[in-house]
Amino acid sequence: MDGDDSKIVQGAERYKAGVLKYKQMGYWIPDYEPRDTDVIAVFRITPQDGVDPEEAAAAVAGESSTATWTVVWTDRLTATEKYRAKAYRVDQVPNAPDQYFAYIAYDLDLFEGGSIANLTASIIGNVFGFKPLKALRLEDMRLPVAYVKTFMGPATGIVVERERLDKFGRPLLGATVKPKLGLSGRNYGRVVYEALKGGLDFTKDDENINSQPFMHWRERFLYCMEAVNKAQAATGEIKGTYLNVTAGTMEDMYERAEFAKELGSNIVMIDLVIGYTAIQSMANWARKNDMILHLHRAGHSTYTRQKTHGVSFRVIAKWMRLAGVDHIHAGTVVGKLEGDPATTKGYYDICREEFNPMRLEHGLFFDQDWASLNKLMPVASGGIHAGQMHQLIHLLGEDVVLQFGGGTIGHPQGIAAGATANRVALEAMILARNEGRDYLNEGPDILAEAAKGCSPLRAALDVWKDVTFDYTSTDTPDFVPTATASM
Ligand SMILES: O=C(COP(=O)(O)O)[C@H](O)[C@H](O)COP(=O)(O)O
Numbered sequence: 318m319d320g321d322d323s324k325i326v327q328g329a330e331r332y333k334a335g336v337l338k339y340k341q342m343g344y345w346i347p348d349y350e351p352r353d354t355d356v357i358a359v360f361r362i363t364p365q366d367g368v369d370p371e372e373a374a375a376a377v378a379g380e381s382s383t384a385t386w387t388v389v390w391t392d393r394l395t396a397t398e399k400y401r402a403k404a405y406r407v408d409q410v411p412n413a414p415d416q417y418f419a420y421i422a423y424d425l426d427l428f429e430g431g432s433i434a435n436l437t438a439s440i441i442g443n444v445f446g447f448k449p450l451k452a453l454r455l456e457d458m459r460l461p462v463a464y465v466k467t468f469m470g471p472a473t474g475i476v477v478e479r480e481r482l483d484k485f486g487r488p489l490l491g492a493t494v495k496p497k498l499g500l501s502g503r504n505y506g507r508v509v510y511e512a513l514k515g516g517l518d519f520t521k522d523d524e525n526i527n528s529q530p531f532m533h534w535r536e537r538f539l540y541c542m543e544a545v546n547k548a549q550a551a552t553g554e555i556k557g558t559y560l561n562v563t564a565g566t567m568e569d570m571y572e573r574a575e576f577a578k579e580l581g582s583n584i585v586m587i588d589l590v591i592g593y594t595a596i597q598s599m600a601n602w603a604r605k606n607d608m609i610l611h612l613h614r615a616g617h618s619t620y621t622r623q624k625t626h627g628v629s630f631r632v633i634a635k636w637m638r639l640a641g642v643d644h645i646h647a648g649t650v651v652g653k654l655e656g657d658p659a660t661t662k663g664y665y666d667i668c669r670e671e672f673n674p675m676r677l678e679h680g681l682f683f684d685q686d687w688a689s690l691n692k693l694m695p696v697a698s699g700g701i702h703a704g705q706m707h708q709l710i711h712l713l714g715e716d717v718v719l720q721f722g723g724g725t726i727g728h729p730q731g732i733a734a735g736a737t738a739n740r741v742a743l744e745a746m747i748l749a750r751n752e753g754r755d756y757l758n759e760g761p762d763i764l765a766e767a768a769k770g771c772s773p774l775r776a777a778l779d780v781w782k783d784v785t786f787d788y789t790s791t792d793t794p795d796f797v798p799t800a801t802a803s804m
């Protein structure tokens with residue numbers, strides 16, 4: 318590499334055969350002011366020892382937009398200055414001397430409208446394997462309104478979902494059928510019926526239930542919908558069960574979704590592992606067929622959990638709001654899976670606000686205008702039980718599905734009793750909240766009081782009273798975390 322690396326090399330010098338630094342190629346523009354229409358990404362970069370952080374940021378800008386490792390003369394045939402991504406700011410990460418936040422702006426014309434696949438092929442493409450970096454993490458993105466408007470967003474959204482289900486003023490309640498694998502269709506349907514009749518609004522297939530030898534998908538759909546219909550008749554309430562249509566091909570997924578519709582289901586489910594294009598196709602299908610679309614984030618922790626490398630879940634949540642799912646698993650804080658309170662609050666805000674103001678303490682690096690895209694219902698699931706109801710409502714708010722799998726099906730008096738315990742706990746807590754009580758601090762008393770008239774709740778509180786999952790979070794914000802933030 319040659320010459321003064323702080324200057325962009327222009328003209329004939331630039332196109333001499335050889336290698337220039339990325340800064341010299343023009344990928345570091347410290348005085349650049351991002352335009353309203355630019356896509357902006359903030360990456361956490363850990364440069365290799367001896368690599369200048371600004372050069373590392375420029376390299377990320379280069380590799381995630383137009384560059385290759387050497388200058389190519391064909392650049393002269395393009396509007397290079399427009400198409401080059403521009404690294405414009407590098408900040409040291411607080412308390413992590415080897416890490417930097419690099420801000421990079423991308424011209425809108427670099428991306429095909431309405432395609433998460435195209436966006437991600439640049440932003441999380443080759444660049445993650447780039448040798449001058451020890452590690453790289455996509456922390457957040459600012460998606461300009463002009464780009465947001467190229468996506469349809471959630472087909473149903475929180476408001477219409479509540480109207481269709483006729484449920485207002487409280488979180489929705491669900492349960493994942495357990496055991497995850499092995500039940501026959503008939504026994505599976507029994508679990509669904511018991512849970513819905515006992516008081517839940519939804520049941521759901523687990524992420525890995527598709528069409529296995531012990532239960533083919535049509536069996537599952539038939540028995541589940543029989544259970545939904547019977548539970549609706551028994552309770553007079555609208556019920557649903559997320560029929561997981563995840564399959565090996567789009568054709569199979571469409572076939573399964575069509576059958577779910579034919580049977581009268583109001584919701585279908587997909588797993589994140591089907592990929593962004595498949596998710597967008599299913600979102601289009603859901604929109605055309607008046608179907609709520611539930612997304613299980615299976616697989617995300619392989620790349621979202623570690624702070625130094627991968628993609629933050631807040632970015633996945635943003636992409637999924639664009640892609641158009643109606644539900645997304647977003648964490649529980651108190652349950653069995655990773656979920657720092659402040660970071661989780663950031664995810665919930667991405668799902669539910671019309672405009673996210675920058676909130677560094679919740680991991681939100683930018684203002685984000687959602688340009689009237691529908692709101693996405695967050696789903697809290699994974700190791701939660703009735704005894705945590707006050708904390709769940711305090712932490713997660715009202716527009717959320719609370720899903721108790723083990724916390725319904727593992728109830729000592731049976732599945733329906735497990736469901737009743739959750740419903741009574743929820744209604745007691747919402748009543749206390751609406752009466753203006755300090756339900757967070759009085760929570761255990763409110764639950765104990767409600768349990769006096771409800772033996773299933775009493776049994777749930779007794780059996781699970783000592784169950785907590787207190788571990789140190791891996792993915793935490795870098796700026797003044799507010800540990801007990803409420804939503
Ligand atoms: O099966 C469960 C929960 O079962 P249970 O209620 O018995 O613990 C879900 O797959 C997890 O919620 C996924 O995690 P996340 O929601 O964090 O993506």
Ligand SMILES: [Mg+2]
Binds near residue numbers: 493523524
């Ligand atoms: Mg599961």
